[in-house]
Amino acid sequence: MKQALRSQNWFGKKGKDGFIYRAWMKKQGIPGHEFDGRPVIGICNTWSELTPCNGHFRELAECVKRGVYEAGGFPVEFPVMSLGETLMKPTAMLFRNLVSMDVEESIRGNPIDGVVLLCGCDKTTPALLMGACSVDIPSIIVSGGPMLTGKHRGQSISTSDIWRFSEAVRSGKMTNEELLLAEAGMCRSDGHCAVMGTASTMACMAESLGMTLPGNAAIPAPDAARKVLAHMSGTEIVKMVKEDRKPSDILTRQAFENAIMVNAAIGGSTNFVIHLLAIAGRVGIDLTLEDFDKYSKDIPLIANLQPSGQYFMEDMYYAGGLPAVIKGLLDTLNSDAVTVNGKSIKDNYAGSVSYNEEVISGVDKPFNPTSGIIVLKGNLCETGAVIKPSAASEHLMKHKGRAVVFDNIEDYKARVDDPNLDVDETCVMVLKNVGPKGYPGMPEVGNMGLPQKILAKGVKDMVRISDGRMSGTGFGTVVLHATPEATEGGNFALVQNGDIIELDVRARLLQLHVSDEELAARRQQWKAPAPHVERGYVGQYIKHVEQANQGADLDFLKGKSGSEVTRDSH
Template sequence: MEEVIVDRLRSADWYAGSDRNAYIHRAWMRRGVPDDALDSSRPQIAIANTASDLTPCNVHLNEVADSVKQGVWAAGGVPLNLPVVSLGETQVKPTAMLWRNMAAMAMEEMFRANPIDGLVLLGGCDKTIPALLMAAASVDIPAIVVPGGPMLTGHFRGQALGCGTDVWRLSEEARAGTISTRQFIQSEQSMIRSKGHCNTMGTASTMAVAAEALGMTIPGFAGIPAADARLLSMSHDTGRLVVELIAQGRRPSDIMTKESFLNAIIAIAAVGGSTNAVVHLLAIAGRLGVDLTLEDFDAAGAGVPVMANLQPSGDFLMDDLYRAGGVLALLSQVRDLLYPEPITVTGTPLVEYLVDQPIYDDTVILPRDTPLMDDAGIAVLRGNLAPRGAIVKPAAATAELLQHTGPAVVFDSIEDMRERIDDPDLEVTADSVLVLRGCGPRGYPGFPEVGNMPLPRKLLEQGVRDMVRISDARMSGTAYGTVILHVSPEAAAGGPLAFVRTGDVITVDVANRSLTMDVTDEELHARTQTPASEAAYAAPVRGWAKLYVDHVMQADQGADLDFLVGSSGDGVGRESH
């Protein structure tokens, strides 16, 4: 064990002493705990728990919290369940992303305000791990992530179902008439087999991988299925480790360095991870003062092959990945690309855990020399349509469409798109480029996952299954297609997307990282926004939505609130430092 460098616990500011305030703090917490539970030698551990019946992917985290508690007690700490704001991706309207920053801000304030020496962060569903890491980064007290794990694979008519991915696929087949509505609805009973989050390499799994690559989990934790007993065992180990972490004074800022973020980008590329990770990692880095940019995603991810043969890019699912050797086995194949210095919560560098990690099924974890896709990290596109960048996930796209020129078919809002997309009179062909605006961080608001627009029914009936789609929106990590996202600046912020007209010729060239429209600067500057698009932009007059719209930054900055950038430390009632 490293030399102990902490001689006074943070919680002592509440519990130490014989004055009236210390008496009150102690007395109200003496509810059946051991007599020495509030002694200055006992670290107080908050288990930040995002369990909620309205976040179905996180319901089991109460059970996980019990295992963490046992580990904390065993190591001499005092565990404290702290329910925090939970965001259920499938339930919250208009989009859980509207409240990611609110959840992070509320968590941050609770972490800072309470007598807490360390944190165990229980997350799973898409926004919960990002919000927890943003908050922990802002307060910067010792913290470890416990990812809730993916669900087991369900089957329908003998075929494995990928959560999210097969919803998109089956719904399009129903719209195309190749399966009946009854068959589509019947598959619903088989989609969710067990506790846990989506079993594809969607945003939830991606952020678990990112947390591990950042060094914020015990190595080997990411990807353990929620129903696997080893998840509870690792949760117990995490409870023990957080007590040690406090003694050593190791904080998130010691672990999540610039090189750690670059390692996370490489890991996300190797697993074919979600585009949403871009926004979340930028926001977490911003809380730490780490200078992470879109260019880092393009540079660090360049040349990294996708070796995880997982939906939505490949064939298998998350429990297959764990069976085949897990995240560490996959990352062992790109060990030479990773920065060797960044440490994990254990104090040992991540790369040291990537030695002698066998692969048990090379149809799931593909060999590096025969990957699912070469050089398939998230690509950043720029041009007169996206001056501050847009992103695309080549691994989920149709290769032939990664270089494409076609006329725009423009939708001024989500409602406009839904009203017209299946109109048989819509002038659209397979070569058209579908453009949706008004869905960025400020415009809708909340930056919804609607970038993977449904294809026009008449084209589906002709056998078309992919088209180039461009928007200032996000898309689910479980989704697929040639979908260009996060166009920045967004239309609601006056970006060029606001001035595209139906018929404008748009060229996508992923190899050369460009996204342009064949419109001169003079003509573009002379154009005005359509009344329909301006009318659709959010204009809240009160509450969180107004605060959000007034202060949210653009996608290329992580869509955090401008006044939350930078760490404020763990001090209570003192100026930020």
């Protein structure tokens, strides 16, 4: 039985209502036959000059439109709030959930039968997918693609080098003039970060979930193949509408397990955890923090990409892209999981090949046998914390040291380079109150720069712990997402200077060596900090945001409302 089109509840009406809907659209030069019952395809665009990673999306949208027209659809482009990771304060993560609401209501309230989600910069991918899942009409993702590899003095550089350059300047090994030269060569083209940072991780997440056409994740933004993929995605979404293939048909438990395994193999960002949990919450999949450890622990690192490895996203594309990675994992993945084109993971990727085993190896000869996300438990993080072992230092994976505590990011900035700071390289740096409620928004400050006095010794890494996040381009022995966050009053709020902290990554342990009696006494003295803001969206965010181990979504957005509009007339 042919599925009725949502858009006909607008354009198929007779009388006054139909007249209004069609007439106002026709003022844009749209001929009457476009309203004759063909699928209306929304193109959800996060283009913005304040989101440089997505600055080429106007052109990409035109490619999608050509594909929609070719398949007999009627494309309509619409904007939603865009999140520029590098520019937006206090952190783009604060607004991920707001964008998901924008997307959800824009889709639900308009005559759209299917939607193409144009995603690029970090938070735009999970935000758009969360919103589309909550409406659950046919949806497909088109990523913007990574930028070309940066160049500086004959060397390849990327956003991961920002952290190295910063430490080099602070330690006197690099001048500000040389830093400016590197800055000029870093971003050479359209696209998001050129390494396996959060943006590329999200593109890989979308593909491994089955929400994109094969090959989407790694095509560089300036490559003509990116435009071809956008065109073909426009064609595919029309087919999806005709076959009524929705996110709920694709985003099964098996798809989420696949995404976790693929993320381990590529050395994906720790931010993957918080976004996948939020997406699972929208589609009703019971995904837990422990699942990330369970499904990634036996998956080795087979993509040799910065920051966990050597190469760049551009190299990954030339080596076969994500299809080559997925092909190598087919024996482990849920290979029957369906994707947007109606084919299984196995059907889509069985013929893929790695063209460069220095970049994409097989599981029998990985670059690092330890990968994925390790979930830590202990009295310092009662409901969990995470660490990315492939980006950590082996000698610090089991470590016991004295805590050097910073109560907030301002405290850290004020004291980290103070020559009188009581710290040495054996200490454990602790940063509090940078979680979802405490900051608010959970910024990417967890990979704290080391104190100047430590850098002067030539030390490059220390154990660092926070209730915040870390950029996917960052690296180091950094424990993140400690929950409950300090603002919630768990044990993480109670740690003090001089306390002994034990980290044992292999044992999945993060322990504060303070007695229960002492912690109880400290809790009696602890006072919750006042909310930073009480009005508007940010005030509601602080009241309703869930903890990191639950995905940091707003509690009232869990689940989905479906595609029915609240009222069906003006």
